[in-house]
Amino acid sequence: MSTTRTHRLRRPLLAGTTAVAAMAVTVGFMAAAPEKATAAPTGPKLSLIAATGSVTLTSWKEEPGVYLDLGTYLTSEGQPLELKVTRKSYKDPVTVTQTVFEGGKAKAKALPAGTVKDFSGLPGFAEVTIKDKNGKVVVTRAESFCPNNASGRVRPDAPATSKYPESCPTNPFTLGSVWGVEKGWAANTYGGSYTEPVKLAAGSYTAKVGVAKKYRDLFGIADKPATVKLTIEERSWENGRSAAAAQAHAGHGSAHQDPSAHAGHGAGHAAPSPAQAGAPQTSGAGPSYNVGHGPLKAAPPALPWAVKARQAGRSGFQAARDTAGQTDGSRKAPALTPRAARPTGTPSVPDVPKPDLRSLPAYGITIGDGGGQGTPGKDYLAFSANVWNAGPAQLVVDGFRSPGKAKMDAFQYFYDAKGKQVGYTPTGTMEWDPRPGHVHWHFTDFASYRLLKADKKEAVRSGKEAFCLANTDAVDYTVKNANWHPFNTDLSTACGQESSISVREVLDVGSGDTYTQDLPGQSFDITDLPNGTYYIQVLANPAKRLKETNLDNNSALRKVVLGGTKGARTVTVPAHELVNAN
Numbered sequence: 001m002s003t004t005r006t007h008r009l010r011r012p013l014l015a016g017t018t019a020v021a022a023m024a025v026t027v028g029f030m031a032a033a034p035e036k037a038t039a040a041p042t043g044p045k046l047s048l049i050a051a052t053g054s055v056t057l058t059s060w061k062e063e064p065g066v067y068l069d070l071g072t073y074l075t076s077e078g079q080p081l082e083l084k085v086t087r088k089s090y091k092d093p094v095t096v097t098q099t100v101f102e103g104g105k106a107k108a109k110a111l112p113a114g115t116v117k118d119f120s121g122l123p124g125f126a127e128v129t130i131k132d133k134n135g136k137v138v139v140t141r142a143e144s145f146c147p148n149n150a151s152g153r154v155r156p157d158a159p160a161t162s163k164y165p166e167s168c169p170t171n172p173f174t175l176g177s178v179w180g181v182e183k184g185w186a187a188n189t190y191g192g193s194y195t196e197p198v199k200l201a202a203g204s205y206t207a208k209v210g211v212a213k214k215y216r217d218l219f220g221i222a223d224k225p226a227t228v229k230l231t232i233e234e235r236s237w238e239n240g241r242s243a244a245a246a247q248a249h250a251g252h253g254s255a256h257q258d259p260s261a262h263a264g265h266g267a268g269h270a271a272p273s274p275a276q277a278g279a280p281q282t283s284g285a286g287p288s289y290n291v292g293h294g295p296l297k298a299a300p301p302a303l304p305w306a307v308k309a310r311q312a313g314r315s316g317f318q319a320a321r322d323t324a325g326q327t328d329g330s331r332k333a334p335a336l337t338p339r340a341a342r343p344t345g346t347p348s349v350p351d352v353p354k355p356d357l358r359s360l361p362a363y364g365i366t367i368g369d370g371g372g373q374g375t376p377g378k379d380y381l382a383f384s385a386n387v388w389n390a391g392p393a394q395l396v397v398d399g400f401r402s403p404g405k406a407k408m409d410a411f412q413y414f415y416d417a418k419g420k421q422v423g424y425t426p427t428g429t430m431e432w433d434p435r436p437g438h439v440h441w442h443f444t445d446f447a448s449y450r451l452l453k454a455d456k457k458e459a460v461r462s463g464k465e466a467f468c469l470a471n472t473d474a475v476d477y478t479v480k481n482a483n484w485h486p487f488n489t490d491l492s493t494a495c496g497q498e499s500s501i502s503v504r505e506v507l508d509v510g511s512g513d514t515y516t517q518d519l520p521g522q523s524f525d526i527t528d529l530p531n532g533t534y535y536i537q538v539l540a541n542p543a544k545r546l547k548e549t550n551l552d553n554n555s556a557l558r559k560v561v562l563g564g565t566k567g568a569r570t571v572t573v574p575a576h577e578l579v580n581a582n
Contacts, residue, residue, distance in 0.1 A: 043100045043109075044076040044183065046219050048211050049154075050226035055207075061236045065197030068128060072209040072226045073186035074145070075154050081147055081181040081219070082164075084108070085119055086478055090173070090361075090577035094118060111218065119169045119177045121146035125215055126189040129208045130200070130230065138205070139198050142212065143191040147179040151188045158184020165484045169474045171386065171514070172581035173360040176478035205230040342400045343411055343424045349547050350423040352416050353393040353481075356549045359447070359538040359556035360386040360475065360512065365582050367569045368523065379569045380523040381560070387447045387540040388475040388512025391482065395507040395546065397443055397469065399430035401500070407431050408503065410443055412546055427545045432498055441496040441503045442467055448542040449517060451524045452535040452557070459534060460524045462517060468495035471511035482510030531563050 051071040059066045074081075082099035096116050097108040117123060125145035132138050146168040153159075164180035181187045189209065210225030364384035369376070389395055393415065399408030408430040414423040430441045446469065449462035471486035486508040496503040507513060517523040524536075540554040548554075564570040573582035 042079065042102070043098060043219065044079040044081045044181070046081060046181075046221045047075045047077070048189070048209070048221065048224065048226055049073050049075055049186070050209070050228050052228070054229040054231070056231040056233060059200060059202065059232050059234045061234065063197065065199045066232060067190075067192070067195065067197050068130075068139075068207070069188070069190040069192075070128070070207050070209055070226075070228050070230065072126070072189045072228070073151060073154075074147070074181060074189055074211075074221075075186045076181040076183050078183060080164075080183045080185075081179075083111075083147065083179040084176070084478055085116055085179060086176040086476075090579050093578065115218075118172075119174045120144060120194060121168050121179070121191070122215065124212050126191070127210045127212055127225075130198075131206045131208075133204050138200070141195075141198075143189070143195050145187075145189050145191065146194075147181050147187050149187045149190070149192075150182065151186055153184055154186050155184050158182070163484065165474060165477060167474075171360070171473045171475065171512070172363050172579055173386070173576075174473075174475055176476035176510075177474060178477045178484065200232045202232050202234040205232065342409070343398075343413075347425045348423040349425050350414055350416075352414050352422060353391075354414065354547055354549045355393050355395040355507065355509070356390040356553070357387055357395070357507075357540040357546065358390050358553050359540045360388065361556045361558040361576050361579075362449075362536040362538055363558070363581055364516065365536070365558070365560060365571060365573050367526075367564075367571050369567070377527075377567070378525055379527045379566065381451065381526045381536075381562075381571060382517050382523040383449075383536055383558075384514055384516045385447070385449055385536075385538040386473055386475065386512040386514040387507075387538065388473070389507045389509050390476065390479050391509035392480045392549075394483075394509060395469070397427060397505050397546075399441060399443070399496075399503040399505075401502065408441065414547070425547060427547075428543070430503060441500065441505075443469060443505055445543045445545055446541070447515075448539050449522075449524075450537045450539065451526070451529075452537055454533040454535075456535065456557075459529060460526070462522055462524060467513065467515065469505035469507045470495070470513055471506075471508050472514045473512045475510065475512040477510045479510055483508040484510075486511050526562060526569060527566060529562060532561070534560050534562060536560060 049072070051073060055069075055071050057066050057069070079101060080099075083096050084099070085094060085096045087094045093113070094116050095113070096111045098111055099106050100109045101107065115122070121144040123144045124142040126143045128139065128141050128143060129137060130139035148165050148168055150162045150164065150166070159182055162180070162182035162185055164182060165178060168179065169177050207228045207230045208225050209228070210223070211221050213223075215221060216223055362383040362385050364382075366382050368380045368382050369378065396413040396415075397410055398413065399410045401408040409426065410428045410430050411424050412427040413421055414425075416422045428444050430443050433442050446467040450458050451460040451462075453459045476482065477484055487506075495505070515522070535557040538556045538558075541548065541551070542554075544551060558576060559574050561572040561574070562569060563572065
């Protein structure tokens with residue numbers, strides 16, 4: 001249980017990583033096992049390597065310390081390292097299984113209970129020791145490792161792309177995740193903003209990075225720590241270097257893009273300072289550079305060449321797509337291109353797979369005053385809410401605008417197993433929202449938020465019911481047809497411009513869309529509510545306009561207890577079963 005009063009929470013993100021430098025790599029350290037009549041299940045051959053023998057990091061005077069991206073990587077050979085992390089419900093602990101191979105067939109191997117606590121990575125995986133030039137130990141720490149921190153291939157015949165997701169989930173109500181290091185690939189062991197910076201004076205050091213014994217034993221990793229010479233240089237943002245350049249300082253902000261540059265969204269926001277640009281994701285309770293639409297997307301790892309080539313539109317690269325029967329999530333999502341014209345023919349809702357919209361319990365719950373909303377003297381209950389798609393089909397909604405009309409007409413599309421469109425139905429409207437923090441097209445009636453009294457009767461309703469759909473959070477990548485590489489992960493990809501004549505918005509299978517209720521009209525006005533127990537209700541598809549496989553699982557409740565006095569209200573947030581995150 002936690003109690004907050006005007007407390008701004010932050011949650012971490014997976015920071016970007018540096019690309020694997022050119023290096024000579026020796027892998028396959030494990031001795032070959034003697035042949036047996038029945039071959040035992042086999043997994044990957046894993047090695048810890050260093051991309052370079054020396055690293056220089058910059059200590060910025062305006063920041064709390066140095067982030068230790070030391071250029072150490074875990075490589076996988078023979079087979080990929082693949083882990084599936086799940087929980088049956090919020091009443092159950094998080095468990096993990098490893099995919100191994102027996103007779104050429106994939107098999108799930110359960111790893112010991114307690115191996116993981118959440119979905120952010122393997123806790124205490126990397127052990128870091130730093131000594132100064134006199135041999136004195138100045139830093140010792142253990143860091144979590146996200147296998148999805150893929151940074152590139154270590155040999156030219158490795159798969160051109162990694163099929164695994166690009167980061168580990170941060171939503172406290174995640175249900176399932178897949179982690180992996182593709183064979184012939186390397187994943188940076190640096191934990192990014194999951195870790196704390198360290199204070200190191202300018203000078204020379206020696207860093208040693210190893211893998212904790214329990215993981216060496218679990219995965220058969222050799223006890224061969226990597227040693228890296230470390231140089232710390234001190235600098236200041238005022239040294240004639242622009243704020244934009246400072247974002248790319250070594251070992252921390254190199255993969256962070258300026259969030260204010262998001263097309264159709266950055267209007268009205270000043271460019272963030274280097275500290276803001278490199279800061280962890282917000283919980284939705286405080287200021288954010290993706291205001292009103294949930295936390296900033298986690299900065300991706302350094303991209304492998306193949307992905308860069310695809311993004312640059314170079315020839316010679318064909319994105320992998322699911323073929324018939326291929327539902328392991330390894331496909332790449334197609335670009336979100338709306339149709340050029342309204343659908344023709346008779347609307348129909350065919351008997352084909354449809355999306356299943358579900359709500360997560362509210363989180364990032366806090367009290368705020370009305371000053372930031374232009375209503376001083378008011379008390380507001382702010383929170384984050386997520387509606388996700390459990391599949392097995394994408395939610396695809398197109399909006400079409402008649403010339404001169406303020407709203408678009410919205411249509412939901414349906415597809416057969418081969419991806420062919422086989423039907424459509426009208427499903428409401430889309431509207432342009434010009435307010436700062438929005439500036440994009442909203443699909444109306446996607447979700448609604450209500451504050452219920454202890455007897456579950458409505459006390460306050462949020463004014464927020466229109467949304468631009470985006471895949472901001474990986475909620476469960478183990479469900480059927482989960483797409484591990486959704487295309488539209490932020491507001492810049494699908495929300496359109498004021499002049500748009502059509503818009504396509506998609507919510508992929510396995511992903512959810514988080515909105516933070518900290519803009520005017522979105523959070524709950526609790527100024528005149530009595531203290532006591534309430535429930536935040538997140539309700540997907542409230543008007544039931546969208547066609548789903550199941551309409552009975554669209555609501556989620558989160559208990560809160562209001563206290564304090566007017567102008568100094570408090571909120572206590574009990575744990576939701578085993579999830580103790582407000």
